[in-house]
Amino acid sequence: MSVTAAAGFQAAGTAAGLKTEGKDLALVVNTGPTRHAAAVFTTNKVAAAPVLWSRQAISDARADAVVINSGGANACTGTEGFQDAHATAEHAAQTLGISAVDVLLASTGLIGERLNMQAVLSGTTTCAEELNDDDAAGAAAAEAILTTDTVTKTAVAHGSGFTIGGMAKGAGMLAPGMATMLSVLTTDAVIDPQDLDAALREATRVSFNRADSDGCMSTNDTVFALASGAHPEADPAGVDLTEFQTALTELCQDLARQLIADAEGAHHQIAIRTVNAATEEEAETAGRAVARSNLFKTAIFGQDPNWGRILSAVGTTDVQFDPMTIDVAVNGIWVCRAGGIGEDRSLVDLSGREVEVVIDLKSGQAEATILTNDLTHDYVHENSAYSS
Amino acid sequence: MSVTAAAGFQAAGTAAGLKTEGKDLALVVNTGPTRHAAAVFTTNKVAAAPVLWSRQAISDARADAVVINSGGANACTGTEGFQDAHATAEHAAQTLGISAVDVLLASTGLIGERLNMQAVLSGTTTCAEELNDDDAAGAAAAEAILTTDTVTKTAVAHGSGFTIGGMAKGAGMLAPGMATMLSVLTTDAVIDPQDLDAALREATRVSFNRADSDGCMSTNDTVFALASGAHPEADPAGVDLTEFQTALTELCQDLARQLIADAEGAHHQIAIRTVNAATEEEAETAGRAVARSNLFKTAIFGQDPNWGRILSAVGTTDVQFDPMTIDVAVNGIWVCRAGGIGEDRSLVDLSGREVEVVIDLKSGQAEATILTNDLTHDYVHENSAYSS
The missing domain is CATH 3.10.20.340 (ArgJ beta chain, C-terminal domain)
Incomplete structure (x- = not known):
């Protein structure tokens, strides 16, 4: 299920060659009609290049697509690392026919090393060609963002006129103000950008922010929420915010439990x-x-x-x-x-x-x-x- | 060498039966002429009974003796634990012919369990009988305070008209505001109580407080400094405080390095x-x-x-x-x-x-x-x- 459970979203995941084996590049696209977006990022001052990029890109509360790679965090990579992030967004935008500033980025893996950009760019192209709104596409994206995780983490919630789908990764470094934890949440609710932002912050506060595996806060922690407004029974006047908040919070808590359950080397x-x-x-x-x-x-x-x-x-x-x-x-x-x-x-x-x-x-x-x-x-x- | 290096101090260490083997009870006595004392304690709100006792006992800046046991921390033991601490001080006072409020206490070992008081009291009696100012007595005391430590930690410094001797224990839990770390520092300097207190706080700040093995702050951390004024060439007008501070700080840093070098399970x-x-x-x-x-x-x-x-x-x-x-x-x-x-x-x-x-x-x-x-x-x- 994952991010394609909500109407108005397509996804893909491919093995681009960033990791020695397995899928390592995911693409999630919001096909609208609305393209509202909200995000919560790490508060670590040493923020990775994709975090620096995405903070800017989301400042207008709109996003059309998210590119996530595993196999490299693109953190502590200086100005070259930021240029790599920029190039990734530009390439995704050209391939999808959208604007680069509407492309969000997230990366996970080793820090202090440059990304294999050839793999990132070709993988993005492949994902764009394979975009689909079925369950398999959502599952492929959820798989592509894993690092030392042993299982994918996904969740789906349904409410009156909305569905929420989510995927997450993180199997260590879970921490304050989150984890090396990436998550993409999609919903087909009709919801204002500021309401989406408030709901995401509250849900994160009592879920991911309370999962603390080893006290280490990552350079890359990111949670994105995207809203398409595409639910066939969506209320055009807007979703019931109380019901939506409850559903989003419970979904995030479910994902947080899955993260802790799969934390690196844990026995309890x-x-x-x-x-x-x-x-x-x-x-x-x-x-x-x-x-x-x-x-x-x-x-x-x-x-x-x-x-x-x-x-x-x-x-x-x-x-x-x-x-x-x-x-x-x-x-x-x-x-x-x-x-x-x-x-x-x-x-x-x-x-x-x-x-x-x-x-x-x-x-x-x-x-x-x-x-x-x-x-x-x-x-x-x-x-x-x-x-x- | 240890705590008997400075003139005016006697010590002993014995196997009282608190641990399954080895020495586990130490006594240090200041024979004067001055009996000034200073201390730095853990800032953990869950302070062990000996810490609660010693905070009171040292409020007049005087101490005649210190009783330290390993094989039990007497922490998280409620009012009964405080009564055990009180009984230990009373027994030591009677045995030595001093006042109980001039007896300082420190304990180390497992928390959440009552002390074997029969062992503590009989061990204190034995130590009082074996008090000596020679090197072997100082070494025995340094050995008796060890828990999972693999070696004793001692240091000696000499200055113009003063000697400082010290012993410490702690092989894990080293932490902020110190470690499960106990240390007794003795000096034969002529020094005012308030100057001794200031010198101890400054030395601790840049030594024990900067040894951080696992970030866990103990319930029992304690550093005592005792001054006898007994150095044969002591300046009756008082020690050179700058020289004393430098020597005390370096001695504490030496002990802190010894603690980290012996931290539990460390390879580096x-x-x-x-x-x-x-x-x-x-x-x-x-x-x-x-x-x-x-x-x-x-x-x-x-x-x-x-x-x-x-x-x-x-x-x-x-x-x-x-x-x-x-x-x-x-x-x-x-x-x-x-x-x-x-x-x-x-x-x-x-x-x-x-x-x-x-x-x-x-x-x-x-x-x-x-x-x-x-x-x-x-x-x-x-x-x-x-x-x-």
């Missing part, structure tokens, strides 16, 4: 739910501190419900809580009560893949859930061997 | 020197961001001079720099020039244990060095298996 996928926080932001801060504790993450890998490392991580933040009243549960067992020893830790079963940590701050009524994973030998192996 | 010890920063604080922030990047740390383990991960980490901070002018060197090879590809990365030799990264921000004239280590399979192994 962990949901850290912080409850009774003074504010939602503080709940998020507490959960994120735990999600970034290598000591916590290695303990979970070792199937050790080491709640002291959870308290220690929360204690490094400025979140409101009393160390003498905080409770912590791991997989339903309240191993920490009132900041001290609670139920028998040997009752905690960490043999399964899913882990839920609940941190009760007893400081208010807000809550937030951060998704992360454990730190394993496989993580070290994949990330020490990746470029060599 | 890494100095990240950030130069030409707008401020010293910004230089520290940039270096710390790199030191906490698991992607950077696994790359170094894999002997991969992956400078893109360095730029990406710096980019997550709010430090002033231009991504298009920043330079980065790894072991002397400027692999990144002007934010792009510099010298041939294959020239970088990472086969040795020591690694130096230089980040040139080109934003000012300040610099700072953060010490860290790589992220290895051994780190994951040690920290996933530690309590099980």
